[in-house]
Amino acid sequence: MFSNNQNTSGKHMICDLTNIKNTELLNDNTKIKELFDNICKKYNYTILNRMEHIFEPQGITILYLLSESHISIHTFPERNYAALDIYTCREYENNNIYEEIYEYIIKEFKAKKEEPIIIDRNFF
């Protein structure tokens, strides 16, 4: 797992999800929002607003505006690919929470487990 591993209060995880076996999820905005809602509930991220766009003929973008920053997803069913980001500001001591979230996301999408990029954003 790549991490620049600075002391920080902001962590940004970049997940490029490939080889997805749960392909229905790529076209299901309701289920993706359930997934995001579950993450926010479990880890106490506060959802302030959401927006989404359903592309024709396929593909979904969903953006969550959080008290802690944001979550985004862009799905590309035609490429069996989704680009998912979680960026939250909190006093993190390590990457454990993000590693748990990554495992959950991989499990739900039935995607290939790779190395997400976790970037400690500057926060002076």
Place this chain on the structure above:
Amino acid sequence: MFSNNQNTSGKHMICDLTNIKNTELLNDNTKIKELFDNICKKYNYTILNRMEHIFEPQGITILYLLSESHISIHTFPERNYAALDIYTCREYENNNIYEEIYEYIIKEFKAKKEEPIIIDRNFF
């Protein structure tokens, strides 16, 4: 400038803006949207939706949902810091457009010029 430099159609630039001299911009959602609108107009990114949140006592989040993916900013006036991301999908041959955008952002915020992270997102 860090770049993983794969062949890709998706580029994600992560800008941690520090030492900002144009501190008024950190609290001016209208001017930040003008800045984003200018970028989208100049580089032909299509804005599908926007959302924003003004935090109390300070700080702004603005998210742009684009045809090409998204733009986000989270400002922290109390830390003279802003976290800005631009992620767009297009057939890029190099980082030139993002380097131009970065220069424009730095100029507008009068921020310290650093090395933004530019990540080529997988796009199979």
